[in-house]
Amino acid sequence: MEVREGEGEGRGEGPGELGPLPGGHHGLSREQILESQRERLLAAVAHEVAARGYRATTITEIVKFASVSTRDFYELFDGKEDCFLAAFDAVHDHVAELISTSAASEPDWPHQVIAALRAVLGFFAAEPDLARLCLVESVSATPRIAIHFREAVLTGVSALARGRAELADPDSMLPEAESSIIGGAVSLATRSILAGDTEKLPELLPDLADFVLSPYLGAGRAAAIAAS
Amino acid sequence: MAERGYADVSVELIVKRAHVSYKTFYRHFGSKEECFVALFESALDGTEKKIRARLDAEPVPWAEQVALVLRTLIDAIVADPVIARAVIVEAPSVGPAVAERYQQATKALVPLFRAGRELNPRGAELPETLEDTLAGSVFWSAYQRLVVGEVEQLDAYLPVLLELVLRAYLGPEEASRIARADAPTRQPALA
Numbered sequence: 001m002e003v004r005e006g007e008g009e010g011r012g013e014g015p016g017e018l019g020p021l022p023g024g025h026h027g028l029s030r031e032q033i034l035e036s037q038r039e040r041l042l043a044a045v046a047h048e049v050a051a052r053g054y055r056a057t058t059i060t061e062i063v064k065f066a067s068v069s070t071r072d073f074y075e076l077f078d079g080k081e082d083c084f085l086a087a088f089d090a091v092h093d094h095v096a097e098l099i100s101t102s103a104a105s106e107p108d109w110p111h112q113v114i115a116a117l118r119a120v121l122g123f124f125a126a127e128p129d130l131a132r133l134c135l136v137e138s139v140s141a142t143p144r145i146a147i148h149f150r151e152a153v154l155t156g157v158s159a160l161a162r163g164r165a166e167l168a169d170p171d172s173m174l175p176e177a178e179s180s181i182i183g184g185a186v187s188l189a190t191r192s193i194l195a196g197d198t199e200k201l202p203e204l205l206p207d208l209a210d211f212v213l214s215p216y217l218g219a220g221r222a223a224a225i226a227a228s
Numbered sequence: 229m230a231e232r233g234y235a236d237v238s239v240e241l242i243v244k245r246a247h248v249s250y251k252t253f254y255r256h257f258g259s260k261e262e263c264f265v266a267l268f269e270s271a272l273d274g275t276e277k278k279i280r281a282r283l284d285a286e287p288v289p290w291a292e293q294v295a296l297v298l299r300t301l302i303d304a305i306v307a308d309p310v311i312a313r314a315v316i317v318e319a320p321s322v323g324p325a326v327a328e329r330y331q332q333a334t335k336a337l338v339p340l341f342r343a344g345r346e347l348n349p350r351g352a353e354l355p356e357t358l359e360d361t362l363a364g365s366v367f368w369s370a371y372q373r374l375v376v377g378e379v380e381q382l383d384a385y386l387p388v389l390l391e392l393v394l395r396a397y398l399g400p401e402e403a404s405r406i407a408r409a410d411a412p413t414r415q416p417a418l419a
Contacts, residue, residue, distance in 0.1 A: 210355050
């Protein structure tokens with residue numbers, strides 16, 4: 001296990017005290033240190049959960065990997081679930097930003113959907129620990145985490161529903177259709193990760209683009225755009 | 229278990245709820261996981277049998293088969309949300325063996341959906357992953373209602389899911405017609 005050297009600040013210190021930092025004259029405020037510890041803990045929870053699953057992960061392992069004291073852990077988080085949710089939300093915010101940035105330069109809705117799918121698949125393929133945290137572990141780690149997962153998936157509903165403008169009658173599709181479409185797409189990605197194919201997620205792009213677009217554009221047009 | 233999530237449930241709680249002694253529990257099951265697997269298997273077997281029975285009762289066209297299967301699945305979930313939650317929400321976190329079994333169970337819909345390709349002149353060109361994704365849509369819809377404890381609303385998903393599946397093979401007009409007109413209604417006993 002990797003334990004970064006020289007970053008053991010705070011470990012074993014008494015209450016209210018801060019351990020010596022490397023170099024001694026770092027000029028970091030307590031807030032800045034906590035922020036950096038928080039980031040390391042988020043990376044650590046992702047690493048540990050990806051390696052052994054949520055249930056088997058302990059705070060002891062998280063703080064060890066992050067080189068943060070248990071005391072500082074509890075200053076930042078209520079417990080394992082809280083730390084996990086913070087990591088989940090951080091990734092979700094990042095992915096949401098990726099989606100809006102990648103879609104911004106596309107001319108129309110179908111290409112925006114494809115750009116968003118490409119960005120998300122590429123991100124998770126490059127970050128297998130985060131893919132596991134967000135798309136496998138969060139599904140059933142705890143009831144509260146499952147609700148977070150559900151809400152995160154459902155944030156895509158309104159963007160997808162814009163595709164109804166492509167339909168002759170936007171109400172011809174039943175309400176809740178978007179939820180089912182997005183859920184199916186996410187499930188396929190989850191299945192790939194479970195099968196050990198996280199790095200191959202981008203290969204799902206043509207199939208997923210076809211799946212997501214065809215209810216709005218018709219099978220022929222969706223397949224043509226998805227293949228292009 | 230549905231109230232607390234699998235990880236939080238102790239054997240103590242199970243025996244209390246079931247009004248059985250520890251001795252009885254351990255005579256039947258070696259561990260909490262074994263108990264879960266038994267519950268899981270019996271729920272899956274029961275639902276699979278119900279589905280097979282309804283399909284074998286009379287031969288019906290493909291679209292109606294899909295409607296019947298989705299109807300039976302949704303009825304089973306609505307009738308027993310506690311078990312459904314255990315199978316659909318909790319199973320993936322219990323352990324690799326149970327997670328694998330759950331993946332297999334969701335795959336049971338794949339051959340049924342896949343038969344729809346024969347009704348489509350370009351069926352062979354459809355994406356290879358289509359059936360897996362559609363099965364994912366079905367189980368996601370159940371999952372996302374179970375997670376927030378609003379399983380009754382799953383009923384409203386039958387036409388949505390039916391239309392989604394049929395549209396992929398039969399096109400929008402046909403799918404919409406069948407999904408809205410011919411969706412089998414819920415069994416009166418469960419209404």
